[in-house]
Amino acid sequence: MTTSPLLSATGLEVVFPGRHGAAPTRAVDGVELGIRPGEIVALVGESGCGKTTLARALLGLVPPTSGSVGFAGRPLDYSSRALKAYRRRVQLVLQDPSGSLNPRHTVYDAVAEGLRIHRYGGDERAAVSQALSRAGLRPVERFFPRFPHELSGGQRQRVVIAGALVLEPELIVADEPVASLDASVRGEILALLLRLRDELELSALVVTHDLGLAWNIADRVAVMYLGRIVETGDVEQVLTAPRHPYTRALLSVLPESRDDPVVLAGEPPDPSRIPSGCRFHPRCRLLVQGEAERAGVAEACRTQDPEVLSDSGGAQVACHWARVTV
Template sequence: MSGLLSAEGLRVVFPGRRGAPAARAVDGVDLEIGAGEIVALVGESGCGKSTLARALLGLVRPTEGAVSFGGARLGYASRALKEYRRRVQLVLQDPSGSLNPRHTVYDAVAEGLRIHGYEGDERAAVAEALARAGLRPPERFFLRYPHELSGGQRQRVVIAGALVLGPELIVADEPVASLDASVRGEILALLLRLRDELGLSALVVTHDLGLAWNIADRVAVMYLGRIVETGSVESVLTAPKHPYTQALLSVLPESEEPPVVLSGEPPDPSRIPGGCRFHARCHVLATGRAGAVADRCRGETLPILSGAASDQAACHWASAGG
């Protein structure tokens, strides 16, 4: 697997208001996405995954660390960002919010071409992107407006708008969360087909581990600004090592394990606890199963997981063979 997009030591800190402590939304992340690979970034709301995605896209400048694409470090001058965003495209959760209701489907898809000064046949490029996104014949959709389309069709238009520039990677933030269950499978199948046909890489941001199972090659589980477990989708979702991942999986309908109800809410990112950042909610620690490593859980900070594709968990208990 050759690396395409990588983050090294990435931190994003938002200053607090009126003297409040700064919020460490992303607090040290190494991550790598290979060419032709789909990585699912999963975790609860507020864990920092959307901020991490925005930093990887160059929409948020990291406080520390670096983003690299194709082996070259991302620059933040306007010309460098414009070129980068041609190669890395964003697909948002809500297609209705992503599409201007006054623009036709043709104009919505052509917008990227116009921004980047495309000099080829615009009509042919728009038609090809719509067809690849599953809207056929594409000409039938050119003059339609978003309100005339179904939710699944609108999401396909958004995907076509991302594809029209021929990107190498897409970042999909909850790409099927607003869709009916019957349509979700179609959109996931489309993303897999695009990977197979175009060699397209993808980072899929989601809270849904079931979605990760259906689409991802590799999973990165995020909690309170850090990736706490990563590895192949099979290893992470069938034999999770981190108690947080175990808890997330236990509440899925198909789980054979008793559900683990996490106590409380994730801590405030401006007040990250010492030791393992999950220890205050950890069911292993609360039930006494952590044994001899309990003190380490409460007081010893864990290192940042590497961005490599190997199976890893940031957990004292798992490291001790728990």
């Protein structure tokens, strides 16, 4: 891809100090990632792999320990005034709409809140009406006086999306946007996000553990494990021909998969004790079954950390075995 990223991470690391003398936690450990105008990127991985911390760092909610976040070609300024202006252009959509909405606020007030925080000088009612209409809540006047408890889960999520859209952002970060919704509603919300991308040229980072969701909505996918992106590329290329054993394991448990489910041993390692070599090697079936040994990379898997993937836009994998068996 030749288009410059709208939002980018360069050498991004987020390290939290350990408590009571414990080792520091490397929640994000060297990430290169770009999201281009009009592009939807899915960030996938198990719980605890660092997805949400990376998303919060991209939003400016967590300052990086090292590396940088850039937006529209400029490094992110962490002054209060600059961050306020930045968050008008980059909005967050959270997983749980019930937790995102104040139960004492009407739908109108919930959507108008961002306008009031940013001291919007235009027609507030018209802006709220437009945002609700774009989010698929019509007729908008019927929703103005309602409270969150009077809405369905899907309607509450649409209100949250409207609250993000009302400021006309260029990019949204959606953290598990349909995880709390019934299966019958998920498709509607995903279709809404795709329509908004097409109509508004909106970019999005969708954080999810669900590769099926990534398949349905994303242009590109970045697979994260223990603080680092281990495979990335066009969604169809990565999800139809995965090269990293971790990506293969995640795909194997989807209902539509034709492969036998791969059960990974144990939980993801403690990010304060990242294994030597490839960080996935203690759970890698290729190493256990001898395939890495036959390929001549078993020692490298145990001792050599694969290089951090660049943000070239093409398919890449951080795996010693995959790189010698192409």
